Amino acid sequence: MEYLPNIIFAILLIAGIGYFSSNVKKLIRNIKLGHKVDASDHKSERWKNVVNIALGQSKLVKRPVSGFLHAIVYVGFIIINIEVLEIIIDGLFGTHRIGQQVLPTSLYGFLIGSFEILAVLVLVSVTVFWIRRNVIKIKRFLSPEMKGWPKSDGNIILYFEVVLMCLFLVMNATDTIFQTAGSGNVISQFIAPWFEGFSEGTLHLIEKAAWWIHFVGILIFLNYLYFSKHLHILLAFPNVYYGKVEPKGKFNNLEAVTAEVKLMMDPDADPYAAPAETAEDEVPAKFGASDVMDLSQVQLLNAYTCTECGRCTSECPANLTGKKLSPRKIMMDTRDRLEEVGKNIDANNGEFKDDGKQLLGDYITNEELWACTTCNACVEACPVSIDPLSIIIEMRRYLVMEQSAAPMELNNMMTNIENNGAPWPYNQMDRLNWKDEK
Numbered sequence: 001m002e003y004l005p006n007i008i009f010a011i012l013l014i015a016g017i018g019y020f021s022s023n024v025k026k027l028i029r030n031i032k033l034g035h036k037v038d039a040s041d042h043k044s045e046r047w048k049n050v051v052n053i054a055l056g057q058s059k060l061v062k063r064p065v066s067g068f069l070h071a072i073v074y075v076g077f078i079i080i081n082i083e084v085l086e087i088i089i090d091g092l093f094g095t096h097r098i099g100q101q102v103l104p105t106s107l108y109g110f111l112i113g114s115f116e117i118l119a120v121l122v123l124v125s126v127t128v129f130w131i132r133r134n135v136i137k138i139k140r141f142l143s144p145e146m147k148g149w150p151k152s153d154g155n156i157i158l159y160f161e162v163v164l165m166c167l168f169l170v171m172n173a174t175d176t177i178f179q180t181a182g183s184g185n186v187i188s189q190f191i192a193p194w195f196e197g198f199s200e201g202t203l204h205l206i207e208k209a210a211w212w213i214h215f216v217g218i219l220i221f222l223n224y225l226y227f228s229k230h231l232h233i234l235l236a237f238p239n240v241y242y243g244k245v246e247p248k249g250k251f252n253n254l255e256a257v258t259a260e261v262k263l264m265m266d267p268d269a270d271p272y273a274a275p276a277e278t279a280e281d282e283v284p285a286k287f288g289a290s291d292v293m294d295l296s297q298v299q300l301l302n303a304y305t306c307t308e309c310g311r312c313t314s315e316c317p318a319n320l321t322g323k324k325l326s327p328r329k330i331m332m333d334t335r336d337r338l339e340e341v342g343k344n345i346d347a348n349n350g351e352f353k354d355d356g357k358q359l360l361g362d363y364i365t366n367e368e369l370w371a372c373t374t375c376n377a378c379v380e381a382c383p384v385s386i387d388p389l390s391i392i393i394e395m396r397r398y399l400v401m402e403q404s405a406a407p408m409e410l411n412n413m414m415t416n417i418e419n420n421g422a423p424w425p426y427n428q429m430d431r432l433n434w435k436d437e438k
């Protein structure tokens with residue numbers, strides 16, 4: 001019986017981490033449904049991006065208010081979780097505040113004192129976030145794609161943060177040993193008087209309850225991540241690493257098509273030699289993407305990393321001029337379809353069974369795809385290096401090359417390029433007629 005709490009603690013810890021690990025495995029399997037991307041280039045630049053963009057949040061602070069508040073929550077989240085280490089050791093070995101016993105008093109006091117200050121700053125930031133979402137109702141949180149679960153998800157995580165921070169402060173305030181030591185209780189010393197008049201036993205009970213709920217809350221939080229946009233807490237780092245390092249306007253041309261175009265443009269080219277030289281296996285089985293399996297692993301990682309912040313959509317000229325396109329929705333749709341495919345695989349013993357659905361049409365419409373101006377504003381605005389445009393381009397590529405389903409204006413232009421070598425409906429021989437015009 002003496003070890004019962006430790007045993008319960010260990011079981012909860014193993015169950016929590018076990019369930020989280022099984023979801024991480026699913027996540028990796030789903031991402032691997034995409035085709036591989038070679039990211040062995042620009043290593044130093046990639047690491048620099050991780051430090052600046054993911055760790056330093058350099059793009060996030062371009063909007064100072066939300067950037068600053070987010071930075072507090074982020075630092076608070078990371079640092080306060082160091083506290084979890086102490087909780088785990090105490091829980092497993094039955095110690096009480098192991099840090100207080102093994103660290104110098106001043107260092108332990110400094111650490112816990114910093115955590116307490118951060119906890120308050122997090123509470124303030126989270127409250128402002130909640131007000132921005134629910135009272136001020138900032139436009140980018142109100143788009144059609146933000147109804148239902150995405151809206152609730154945004155709020156649930158704020159409530160989570162509030163509960164965890166409050167439990168941490170109450171735990172400290174009701175810990176008589178910690179309060180008597182008087183080091184590090186910079187905030188909790190002002191909460192402790194709320195519990196004046198409580199017996200020693202009641203205080204101990206409240207402290208233990210806060211400790212246990214705090215611990216279980218952390219495990220729930222950990223497992224909640226998989227079902228939430230807050231996966232970005234973990235995925236932002238690999239996502240930024242694998243993000244685009246080439247100039248934003250540079251698209252990945254299809255080798256087979258490029259060879260065809262070069263052949264067409266080169267008057268000296270041997271029309272019979274070139275196709276034979278380009279190996280048959282260079283021609284992809286399918287041009288572009290109509291479903292998530294046609295996308296790259298980086299694009300699928302992008303979809304899971306999206307924070308649903310809407311910065312991309314708020315900068316998108318198509319969206320701003322009332323078109324149906326929202327780059328955030330492109331990412332959310334891709335993730336939702338990928339999850340659907342993942343569940344399909346789970347239900348069919350590891351094999352995907354055709355469900356008659358696909359990303360194109362069932363989630364993303366042609367109208368959305370053709371509304372894009374390919375300006376790259378969404379890519380520039382994204383704080384975690386997501387590239388919604390690359391998905392749009394792949395899906396357009398499918399529409400054009402597999403379905404000939406481009407808008408009429410584009411089809412006319414492409415026919416002209418094919419026939420006349422220029423987008424205009426004039427014969428090549430007539431190109432210089434303008435110079436004879438009077």
Ligand code: SF4
Nearest residue numbers: 316372373375376378
């Ligand atoms: S590239 Fe397309 S989706 Fe992105 S901001 Fe420009 S128009 Fe919008």
Ligand code: SF4
Nearest residue numbers: 306307309310312382
């Ligand atoms: S793609 Fe980037 S900018 Fe757009 S909602 Fe997702 S995280 Fe925010």
